[in-house]
Amino acid sequence: MRRKLAAGNWKMNGTRQATAQARDIANHPAPDIDVLLCPPATLLAAFADLPINTGGQDCHMMTSGAHTGDLSADMLADAGAAYTLTGHSERRTDHAETDTIVNAKSVAAHNAGLIAVICIGETLAQREANETLAVIDSQLAGSVPDTATAANTVIAYEPVWAIGTGKVPTLDQIGEVHSHIRAHLAKRFDDADGFRILYGGSVKASNANDIFAIDNVDGALVGGASLTAADFTPIMDALGAS
Numbered sequence: 001m002r003r004k005l006a007a008g009n010w011k012m013n014g015t016r017q018a019t020a021q022a023r024d025i026a027n028h029p030a031p032d033i034d035v036l037l038c039p040p041a042t043l044l045a046a047f048a049d050l051p052i053n054t055g056g057q058d059c060h061m062m063t064s065g066a067h068t069g070d071l072s073a074d075m076l077a078d079a080g081a082a083y084t085l086t087g088h089s090e091r092r093t094d095h096a097e098t099d100t101i102v103n104a105k106s107v108a109a110h111n112a113g114l115i116a117v118i119c120i121g122e123t124l125a126q127r128e129a130n131e132t133l134a135v136i137d138s139q140l141a142g143s144v145p146d147t148a149t150a151a152n153t154v155i156a157y158e159p160v161w162a163i164g165t166g167k168v169p170t171l172d173q174i175g176e177v178h179s180h181i182r183a184h185l186a187k188r189f190d191d192a193d194g195f196r197i198l199y200g201g202s203v204k205a206s207n208a209n210d211i212f213a214i215d216n217v218d219g220a221l222v223g224g225a226s227l228t229a230a231d232f233t234p235i236m237d238a239l240g241a242s
């Protein structure tokens, strides 16, 4: 059985004041699921004592060195993180991260003992050109390293056009991509059945129940609706009940 995961990606939001929200999220009873918050790295240490998993939003592919402004996976682990995102579409766009780079970052995460949440997803132009499954295949092939196992890797399917827009694919479209991801993983990994596959992109309390009822949706990666306990805890509850 795959343990479900409710993951919050705070992006470039939150100062120490936001610790109160994280505490409320962490203290919300959620015995049947894993909960993860990925705050800005400046808050990892402040959240380390909370009864919750924390994660980075990105890591460098190297363990140390002359890379001003970057953070290694070891540093994230040292600050209390158990996970890190890799290959979020905002990194791919803002920082020109390729599948090769995402792959190397995911290996670095594994080497540091972190669970890599590897993000993939098509743009609107790709969906409209009927290229979604081909894009997913090539991102999976390029971004997911051979070091991946069900224990150290989570896949997050996030259509770029659904992130922060309020637009969500149909339930059939989500189900199609998630089962395609599972089938793709099965060609490469003996433990493909154990990988958790998250949906991300405008998840909120009002659509969570429907999304979590889809086959092969093992949780969500949530941006905007993870910033407050009032928004995120109903999503946690919906996942726990699914």
Ligand code: PGA
Pocket: 009, 158, 162, 163, 164, 165, 200, 201, 202, 203, 221, 222, 223, 224, 225
């Ligand atoms: P959103 O972001 O929930 O605000 O759409 C999701 C994400 O980018 O992980």
